[in-house]
Amino acid sequence: MAGLTLASPSAERRSYSPRREMWRRYRRHKLAVVSAVLLLALVAAVVFGPFFWRVSINDIDFNATLQGPSLAHPFGTDDLGQDLLARMIYGGRISLAVGLAAMMVSVIVGTLVGALAGMSRGALGHGLMWLTDLFLSLPQLPLLLLLIYLFRDGLKAAFGPEGGIFILVVLVIGGLRWMPVARLVRAQFLSLREKEFVEAARALGASPLRQVVRHILPNAVGPVIIAGTIDVAAAIIAESTLSFLGLGFPPDTPTWGRLLFDAKDYLDISAHWALFPGAAIFIAVVAINFIGDGLRDALDARRVI
Amino acid sequence: MAPLLEIKSLKTHFATDDGIVQAVDGVDITIDKGETLCVVGESGCGKTVTAMSILKLIAMPPGRIVEGEILFQGRDLVQLTSSELDDVRAKEIGFIFQEPMTSLNPVLTIGEQIAESLRRHEGLSRKDALLRTVEMLKLVQIPNAEARVHDYPHQFSGGMRQRVVIAMALACKPKLVIADEPTTALDVTIQAQILDLLQDMKERFGMAVMLITHAMGVVAETAQRVAVMYAGKIVEEAGVDRLFAHPGHPYTQGLIRSIPRIDLDSKHRGRLETIGGSVPILINPAPGCRFAPRCRYAMSICTEAEPALREIAPGHRMACHLGEAP
C-alpha cells in the first residue's frame, strides 16, 4: 500500500548527533532511566559499601541469631548471628562480577563464532551454525550442573576454593550463552558482506581481517550490546540458581543465591533472611533487563533470537 | 437522482513523530450508480488514503478522519460505529487491493477466504457458501475451480491471485467496488486481462467502480469520469473525453503529455514530457496552491491564496488560478 507510506521530511527535521539522538530515545523509556539509576546505586553500594559498613562477614554472635532488621544489623542476622548487610555487600560483588565476566565470555565466543561463520561460505560456516543450533537446544541447567559436578574438584585444587569455582562458573555460564551473539554477528556479516563500502574496501585490497575489524564488526556493535546486557542478567540468575541449589560457591562465600539457599529452611521464623538477597537479585536483574529494553529503543535494533 | 457515493470535504490526517501529515485535505468526490470513476495521481498524493477512509480501513491511530462526510446512499459512513460499518463492508462496498501477493491470508484456502464473507453477509451454510464460491471463481475465469477452491494462495500466480481477490470483493454483489491500483503489481499482459475482467464484471453486476490508478492509459481505457488528485486535494474533475481533450489544470496537462503516444507518426511524437520535482511533504504545507513550486505557469497569487474548485464548463471543475476572473 504505497499510498500509505509517508514521505519522511528529513530536510526539515532538527538533526542531532547520533549519540544525542540515542540518548534522546533512551530517555523516553522512563523505566529504563529509573533502572539505570537503580543499578548504578546498587553497584556503588556493593563497591563502596565495605568502606562505610565495617562489619566483618564472619563475626559469629550466638547472642544475636536470626534477628530481624535493627539499627545494629540493618538487614538482620542469620542463624550464626552474622550480619546480613555485610554478607550481602560481599556476595553482591561476586554476583555482579560473575554476571559481567560471564557476559564477556559469551560476547567474545559469540563474536568469534559468528564472525567465522559469517566469513566462510563453505562447510566451516555450516558446521558452526549447526553447532550453534545444537547448543541452543542443549538443556542448559542440567548441563551446567553436570559440568560443575565433574570439574569443580580439579579447579578447586588448582585455583583455591573460591577462585576455582569463580573461573568455572564464569566459563560454563558464558560458554552456554554465546549462541544469540553468534547469530547476531553472523546475520550482520551476511547482510553487510555485499554492501558497497565493504566491496570498496575489498577492491582497495583490504585484508579480510581488516575488513572485519574496521568495517563489519562496528556495525554489529548495537545488537551485540543489547544481547550482552541481557546476558549479564541471565548470568546473574544462573549463578544464583547454582548457589541456590547448593552447587555454586562454597558455603562460606555468601553470594546472594547462597544466602537464599541457607535461608530457605528458616522461612517460618526469619523471612527477612530470604527476602533481602532475593530482592537484591530481582532488582539487579529487572534493572538490567529494562536497561536492555531502553538500549533496544535507543539503538533501534531489530530483535533476533 | 442522488449519487451513490458522495464524499464531502474529507480530511484524513496522520500523527507522526515529525508532525501531522495532512494526507487527505478536503476531498470532494461523487459517484453515480453504475458509473466508473477514476481517481488519478502520483504515488503519495492521498488517493489510497481517500479510498481506505471510505470504509475506515486506515490504521487509527495514527490515522484520523478529522473532518467531512462520506454519504453512501444518503448514510454518513464517518458516523457509523465499527460494527455498523461491517454491514456495509463487502456487502455494499467491495474492495480490491493493489498487492495480490500480500492481500490474501497465506494459511487459509482461497475458498475459505471467499466463503467467509458470503457466510457473514448472506447467512449461507458452509455448503451453499462453497457452491457460490466455486461459481464466483468460474466467473473470474479460474480454470478447474472445483478443485482449486481448496488451494492456498501460494499455489496461485500473481494474476490468478488478483482474480481471487476480485471474486472475493464481488462475492456479495456490492453496489460499489473500490479498486486500488488493481493492476500495478502485475505483468503488462496480465494487466489488460484484469482490466477487461473488471469491465466485464461491472457490466454483469451493474455496479459502480472507483478505480484508483496512476496510469493515464488505464484511465483512458476504463473511466467515464476522472478526478485528478494532487497532494491531498482534487485539482480537476471531468468526463473522460472532456478531460483528455481540454485538460485545464497544468498538472493534468503534464500527466496527459507524459503518456506515450503510438497513434501519431514519429515526427509528431517528439520527446515524452515529464513533470519536474516531486510530491510535496504534507506536514505544515506552505500556503497557496500546492502545485505552484512545480508549475510552469505559477503566478504570484499562486503562492498566496489557495485556488478553490470551480466549474469551468458543465461537469468540468478545476482548482487553479489560471483563467480566473480577476
Place this chain on the structure above:
Amino acid sequence: MRQYILRRLLIAGPSLLGISLVLFTVLALAPGDPFSDLATNPNVPPEVALALRAKFGLDDPVYLRYLHWLAAMAHGDWGFSFVSRVNVDTLILQRLPTTLYVIGSSQLLALLIAIPIGVYAATRPYSLFDQIANTFAFIGFSLPTFFTGILFILIFSIKLDWLPFVYSTDISGTGLARLGEEIRQAIMPVMVLALFQAASLTRFVRSAMLDVIRLDYVTTARAKGLGQRRVIITHVMRNAMIPVVTLIALQIPAVFGGAIVTEQIFRIPGIGSLLISSILSNDTPVVMAVTFVFACLVVFFNLVADVLYGWLDPRISLR
C-alpha cells in the same frame, strides 16, 4: 506432511547424536577418573567397580569408549545407581511422570494466561492495559523461579496457611479427597513455573500479533466486514501463532531449568530433584543419564514444535 515429519525426524537424529557427543566429551575431559570414588565407596562391591571399569572400557581409545557408551545407552543399559541400589532406567522411569505432569500443566496454564493477555495488549498497543501487561511481563521474567517459589511458600503456606509446601507422594485417603489434596499440593509449583513462562510468552504473543496485524491480508479481512473478533482470531492469531511456536520451542531448555529448581524447592520427586540429589551424593551414572534424558526431552519437544509448525503453516508442508 508425512514427508515433512520424516525429514524432521531425520534432523532430530543427528542432534541427539551431537548432544550425546557433547555429554561424552564433557565426561571424558573431566579431570580425574569419574569412577575413582567407586573404589572408596563402601556401597560398591569391588567386583562391581571392576566390572564397570571393564564395561566402560576405561583403558580403550576415546572413540571406542564413546561408541560403547552410546551402544549401552541405546540398549537401555543405563547403569546402576549405587545410592538407590536400583537400575538407573527404573529410577528415572519412576520419576519422569511427575516431572512431565508438573511441566505439562504449568505450560498449559502459561499459555492460558499469556495468549489472551498478549492478544488483547496487541489490539490496543501502547494503551494503559498494554503498558501494565508489558511491565508485569518484564518483572515476571526477571523474577528467578527460586525466589518466586520462596515468596509463594512465605505467603501461601506460612502466612496464610492455605497450601502445603512439601510435595508428598503417599497421600492418605481415597477418591475425591485424595484428588483434591493432590491438586492442592501441585498448585504452588505449577503456578511458579507457569508465571515465569507466561511472562516471556506474553511478550512473544504480543510482538508476533503486532507483526501480523499491520499486514495487507488483515486489511483485506477487515474490508470483508467480518468484525473485529473474527479478524483477530482467524486472521491475525492464526498467523501469529506460527512464530510463537518456534519461540516456545526455543524456551524449552529454560523450562526444564525452571522445573529442576521448582522440584528442589517443593521437594517434588521428579527427575530434576533426582539430578540434584545424585550430584550431591556423587552418583555418576544417574547424573549422566538424567542429563541425557533432559537432552532427549528437549529434542523431542523441538520435534513436536516442528510438526505443529508444519501443521499451522501450509506453505511449509507443501514445500
